[in-house]
Amino acid sequence: MRLLRTSALAAVAALTAAGCTGGGGNDDRSGADPSYEIVVNTPAAKGPIDKAKWSLYAEPQTLDYAYAFDFPVNTVLANVCDSLLRENPDFSITPGLASKYANPDPLTWVYTLREGVKFHDGTAFSAKDVVASLKRHQDPAIGSSYATVFKDVESITETGPLEVTIKLTRPNVLLNEQLAAAPGTIESADFLAKAGKDYGNPQGGVNCTGPFSLKEWKPGTAITLKKNDAYWDSTLIPKTGELEFVFIQDAAARANAFITGEIDGGYLIPTNSYDKLKTSKGKLYFGAITGSYSAAVTNLKGPLGDVRVRKAMSIAIDREGIVAAALSGYGTPAKAGIPAAGWATIPADRAKAQYDALPDLAQDVAAAKKLVEEAGAGGKKIVVATSPVAPEITVAANELQRAGEEIGLEVELRTIAPDAYTALFTDPTTREGIDLLITSGYDMTPDPLEFYQALQTGEFANYGSWSNPEYDAIIKQALGTADPGARATLTAKAQDIVLREVPGIPLWDSPMSLYLGERVTGVTPNITHLSYPWAATLGSAT
Incomplete structure (x- = not known):
């Protein structure tokens, strides 16, 4: 189990509580107070309520x-649906539908299931339901969003009426923890x-x-x-x-x-x-929150296929202006894909120091123009998806357009309805013709490796199909590293490659x-x- 300690939450508060009023020139907060406190829970309920x-x-x-x-x-x-394990509000992971679990060797996980659990229709819960539910993620005909969570799984078998054993082809420290979230959801086999x-x-x-x-x-x-x-x-x-x-x-x-x-x-x-x-x-x-807002590069066949253009877009953006205009100061410009809160497997002071040491993504329009010229990308077109799903998405998209056009690119905004915007993250065909997509990434577990392993070659959430052999090798090594501190060191190396290659453009952190x-x-x-x-x-x- 991994626990996000209270001290780690305090580190998040320290990172985000000082709202930035920025230099965007559009700060119309009219005396708004961006101070706030990060809390784990709200006051306990005092009684029941009908509806x-x-x-x-x-x-x-x-x-x-x-x-x-x-x-x-x-x-x-x-x-509505329980998972094998449970992630709690303090980010600890404890037993769920599995009353206990064991890891007898690096390639084996054994789950002992709870007795007496029933589905909503009154039928009994058993090992066959776990096997059927988890195997759906491996079925190409289903096309599960979580298929890659199970990429190292060799078999999922019923080894007793209330026991399930998962065999791996190689060590994968994240699999067990991810069974505390959507990938570990259990549905009735008969109902499916x-x-x-x-x-x-x-x-x-x-x-x-x-x-x-x-x-x-x-x-x-x-x-x-x-x-x-x-x-x-x-x-x-x-x-x-x-x-x-x-x-x-x-x-x-x-x-x-x-x-x-x-x-x-x-x-x-x-x-x-x-x-x-x-x-x-x-x-x-x-x-x-364990993730930052960013602009994911969803098309590497166009102008953004050149890393110089990706870097140019990144340093042309006025992040402080976005925080001021879109967030009313409730946030800070992001330095990476996840904030210090996403590094909850290491001490909070180490996570904060590590994040603070990252370079600020300062706005430098002159340098950005030079990169676009060197890449021969002047006048080339990129398409940015936007949506009225939230005001910050609209403001950020407008800023991406302004920044891109200021450095010599042509930028088209493509407005997508909120209910259709969500499909951009699950259906690759809906991203056709789009170069940048504003997204809020987050981890299902307290481990930063979860976020960065999603950028491996061929991963579902690697929206632009970015690929880097050195990166893939580091992630593979980290997935097989049991010690959290050593694993975090490897993850930090992977993060450095991401910041260098810019498959996604960090925008802001907000709670x-x-x-x-x-x-x-x-x-x-x-x-x-x-x-x-x-x-x-x-x-x-x-």
């Missing part, structure tokens, strides 16, 4: 865990077979073991969950009878729904509404945001809500 309404910025495209690769779907599924191609859609639904079950999915309107009174973990039997997820794509409409009390809460709050929400009847919270109306409390505000059944602790604030 709560929660906002999502987009409707999930599916509730199939194999494609749960974005915030909306994981925010829902974390409460019965639902077939309808599994996870509004007609087929899901049948898991979590603290909530799926009651109804009205496409285009809402997903409603209901309390599972028979949940196997008595400490997490929900305090909320029903939880309705409402899809509100317009950022201003979401903020207004919070203020009027129409919606009880939500994650990923529109940044331009922070200060208004701070004065509302509810409360705005901030939690740790996870959560708004709770005056009626409710009790949930974690940090990134672990994508794996942990956060809504089980949601309840009455009075």
Whole structure:
């Protein structure tokens, strides 16, 4: 197990709490106060509540865990489906549907499963469900977003009614921890077979073991969950009878729904509404996040195939201006793909010192113009995807366009609806014709290697198909290194290559945001809500 200690959270607060007002020239915060505190949890609920309404910025495209690769779907599924292991709000990893596990040799993991667990339809949970659920990720016909998590798996077998053994072809220290998140989700084998191609859609639904079950999915309107009174973990039997997820794509409409009390809460709050929400009847919270916002290079066959052009775009950007204009100062310019919080397998002071030692990505327009000229890229066109999913995405895309055109490139903005924007991360065909995609990367585990191994050749989240043999070799070595400190040293070497080759352009670091109306409390505000059944602790604030 790896634990993100309280001291590590304090390091995150130190990195992010001093909001930058920047030099972008568009700071219209009008006296806004960007001070905030990073917390692990909100005050505990004082009692039950019959029903709560929660906002999502987009409707999930599916509730199939194999494609749960974005915030909306994981925010829902974390409460419906359990994984073999569990990631907790303090980032510790503990047993889940597996009551214990063993690693008798570097190539073997053995999971002993809990007795007496039942799926939402009342059928018993067993080893066959684990085998069926995990093997789906390996099936090319499924096309799981998490297929690469299992790339080193040789076999997944039922070695007893309540025992499953995973054999590896080579050591992979991340596999076990990733089974605490979406890759480790367990569904009924019989239900998977019965639902077939309808599994996870509004007609087929899901049948898991979590603290909530799926009651109804009205496409285009809402997903409603209901309390599972028979949940196997008595400490997490929900305090909320029903939880309705409402899809509100317009950022201003979401903020207004919070203020009027129409919606009880939500994650990923529109940044331009922070200060208004701070004065509302509810409360705005901030939690740790393990990733930074960046512009992923999704096309290396165009102008950005030349590393000089990628570097030019990076140093032409006014990051402080983005933080000021888009985040109202609630963040800092990023130096790398993940902040210090993403290095939770090493002491917090080492993580902070390591991050602080990275070079600032300072704006240098003259140097950027020179690089574009040297590359012979003047006048060439790049396409940047943008979306009204959040104001910071729009502001950042506009800044990418401004920066690119200032250094001699032609930059087209391609606007994509929020519910379609999420498909850019799961369906490669939707990225055709796009050169840059603004994304918020994050780790499912406390290990920074998870983030950087996703940039290996052929990895699903390597959106631009970037490839570097030296990088691949370092990642392979790190995956086989059991000692966290030594592994972090190797990961830092991989990070240096990424910063040198720029397969993605770091933009900014900002905390996870959560708004709770005056009626409710009790949930974690940090990134672990994508794996942990956060809504089980949601309840009455009075």
